[in-house]
Amino acid sequence: MPELPEVETMKRALELRLTGRRFAQTIQRRPDLRWPLPAQLPQRLAGRRVEAFGRRAKYIQLFLDDGQVVLLHMGMSGRLIFDGNPQGAHEHLTFSFDDGTVLRFVDPRRFGALDLTTVEDLPRHRLLAGLGMEPLGNAFSGLELADAFRNRIVAVKLALMDQKLVVGVGNIYASEALFRTRLNPATPAGAVPAAVLDLLAENVRAVLGEAIEAGGSSLRDYVQADGELGSFQNLFKVYDRAGKPCLVCETPIVRSVQGNRATFFCTRCQSIDHAS
Numbered sequence: 001m002p003e004l005p006e007v008e009t010m011k012r013a014l015e016l017r018l019t020g021r022r023f024a025q026t027i028q029r030r031p032d033l034r035w036p037l038p039a040q041l042p043q044r045l046a047g048r049r050v051e052a053f054g055r056r057a058k059y060i061q062l063f064l065d066d067g068q069v070v071l072l073h074m075g076m077s078g079r080l081i082f083d084g085n086p087q088g089a090h091e092h093l094t095f096s097f098d099d100g101t102v103l104r105f106v107d108p109r110r111f112g113a114l115d116l117t118t119v120e121d122l123p124r125h126r127l128l129a130g131l132g133m134e135p136l137g138n139a140f141s142g143l144e145l146a147d148a149f150r151n152r153i154v155a156v157k158l159a160l161m162d163q164k165l166v167v168g169v170g171n172i173y174a175s176e177a178l179f180r181t182r183l184n185p186a187t188p189a190g191a192v193p194a195a196v197l198d199l200l201a202e203n204v205r206a207v208l209g210e211a212i213e214a215g216g217s218s219l220r221d222y223v224q225a226d227g228e229l230g231s232f233q234n235l236f237k238v239y240d241r242a243g244k245p246c247l248v249c250e251t252p253i254v255r256s257v258q259g260n261r262a263t264f265f266c267t268r269c270q271s272i273d274h275a276s
């Protein structure tokens with residue numbers, strides 16, 4: 001599943017290629033993805049110019065010249081592919097633009113989504129209302145985390161991954177940010193001291209930023225052809241490294257399960273009692 005850094009990378013790739021372009025033709029091959037596609041989608045896009053791009057959580061936003069906004073979500077397996085060859089049965093939407101650019105929406109599992117709304121209705125859109133704080137937003141800080149985590153006994157890793165509290169921090173980035181913060185993933189969220197939350201916010205932002213940068217290095221390939229995004233794997237210090245030596249202290253990394261998701265951490269580095 002694309003995580004936030006990949007979605008941000010996709011947004012930047014789209015921005016580079018499509019800003020100022022007009023939709024020429026849209027071919028829609030089925031009535032729905034995860035949800036029904038908007039009625040008259042090809043007609044409503046035809047001739048519209050893409051003026052700007054935005055992102056909220058994993059929703060990419062295309063702002064059109066008539067006040068419409070396209071919301072795009074990649075779901076579990078969605079990919080956007082520029083140009084190249086048709087992708088067969090899983091290519092559900094094909095957008096052609098006035099300069100000849102072709103964008104293909106490919107989604108084998110069909111958990112992706114596309115909706116049309118307007119600038120006015122965007123803040124109240126059912127898919128965006130109720131989302132938690134944006135970890136790459138300017139306001140994201142230890143203070144914001146402290147507000148969200150106050151009195152919560154749920155494990156800090158699960159709180160960090162709760163989309164109603166913080167959006168877009170998936171399993172990988174939560175594990176990595178907690179490792180950098182030297183914070184045990186099972187610590188109750190409400191018990192993490194303010195100074196440690198400051199550090200945690202910084203580390204979440206740093207991990208996501210580095211992943212975006214790593215994706216950025218493959219941005220050109222992505223834009224050119226096949227939709228493959230950069231690999232972030234060489235950034236992982238704990239994620240998916242069970243049994244391998246911690247890169248700081250050489251203690252074998254432990255895998256545990258929290259909320260049905262695998263958690264990877266170093267029992268030594270992440271055992272500091274921050275409260276003392």
Ligand SMILES: [Zn+2]
Pocket residue numbers: 246247248249250251266267268269270
């Ligand atoms: Zn360690």
